Every structure is written in C-alpha cells, then in structure tokens.
Amino acid sequence: MEPSAAVFEERLTAPRSWWLVSFLVGVAVALILLPFGPLPLLGGLVGGTAVSAMVASSYGSVRIRVVADSLVAGEARIPLSALGDAEVLDPEEARAWRSYKADPRAFMLLRSYVPTAVRVKITDPEDPTPYAYLSTREPERLTRALAAARTA
Numbered sequence: 633m634e635p636s637a638a639v640f641e642e643r644l645t646a647p648r649s650w651w652l653v654s655f656l657v658g659v660a661v662a663l664i665l666l667p668f669g670p671l672p673l674l675g676g677l678v679g680g681t682a683v684s685a686m687v688a689s690s691y692g693s694v695r696i697r698v699v700a701d702s703l704v705a706g707e708a709r710i711p712l713s714a715l716g717d718a719e720v721l722d723p724e725e726a727r728a729w730r731s732y733k734a735d736p737r738a739f740m741l742l743r744s745y746v747p748t749a750v751r752v753k754i755t756d757p758e759d760p761t762p763y764a765y766l767s768t769r770e771p772e773r774l775t776r777a778l779a780a781a782r783t784a
Contacts, residue, residue: 639698640777642768644743646692657684694741696766698777700784703752705741705766715764716753718778720771723747735762743767750774 658681665676697704702711721729726749730742739754739761746767754761768774 639700639781640774641695641697642770642774643695644692644746644767644769646688647745650688650692651685654684654688655681657681692743694743696741696768696774698774698781700781703764703778705739705764708739708741708764710739710754710764712778712782714754714756714759715778715782716755718750718752718775720775721749721751726767729765734765737761739764741766752778 658677658679661680662673662677665672694706695704696706698712702709703715704710726747729749729751730740734740737760742765746769748768748771750766750768750771752764752766754763766774
C-alpha cells in the first residue's frame with residue numbers, strides 16, 4: 633500500500649437541517665432589506681443564503697483519515713506511533729467526554745451534530761495531550777482502521 637492511501641476516511645458533513653437554516657438566514661436578511669425595495673430584497677435573499685451556506689459547508693468539510701503512518705483529523709496529523717488504545721464512545725459516553733470528563737489539554741475534533749465518538753490515547757511522552765476526542769459517525773470502523781494501521 634502506498635503511504636498516502638487512506639485506510640479510513642470520513643467527512644463530517646453538516647446535517648441537512650443546516651441547509652434549511654441557511655435559507656432562513658437569507659430570508660431574514662431579505663426582510664431586513666425590504667424597506668429599500670425589491671432589488672435589495674432579492675440581493676439580501678441570495679447573498680444571505682449564499683454566505684450562510686458557505687459557512688455551513690466549511691464547518692462540515694472537516695475530515696478524519698487514517699493513512700499508513702498517521703491519523704489525520706482536521707488540521708492535526710498524529711503519527712500512529714504516538715497513539716495508544718482507541719475507545720468507542722456511545723452517545724452518552726461521548727457527551728460525558730466532551731463535558732464533565734473532558735481534559736482541557738485534549739485534542740477535540742468535536743461536532744455536536746455527530747452523537748458518537750472515539751477517544752484515542754496519546755502515548756508520546758513529549759506531548760502533553762492526553763487523548764484525542766474525535767466525533768465520528770463510524771466509531772467501530774475507525775477503531776478497526778487504527779488497529780489495522782498500527783499492526784501493518
């Protein structure tokens with residue numbers, strides 16, 4: 633397998649309801665511009681919808697990948713040699729780890745609209761980060777990919 637081939641890849645896309653909210657933001661901007669006439673109203677509808685849709689799209693474009701030598705989560709790239717055990721978190725346990733059980737030093741790739749997660753211990757003695765919390769819709773598949781990539 634070539635080093636750049638992904639063993640696991642997931643994009644944490646924004647939920648469909650966010651696109652409706654984007655349209656409603658456009659409607660709100662259009663209503664604000666209503667006193668200025670129909671052209672500003674139309675511009676507000678189109679512009680407000682477009683800007684809020686771009687924000688929703690960029691927030692939902694984060695990816696989690698396991699490649700041959702590392703875990704790539706958003707902007708972070710963690711070598712597999714620095715990773716310990718991975719724990720699948722069900723919705724209740726995931727909520728606990730992103731609230732009262734959370735360590736402020738942890739790396740959190742958190743998306744509130746994804747109920748499940750994986751907590752991966754960081755074993756590098758030079759790194760003060762105790763673990764990485766990764767929101768994922770496929771926690772079992774991610775833990776299997778991490779285990780398979782570490783043994784390969």
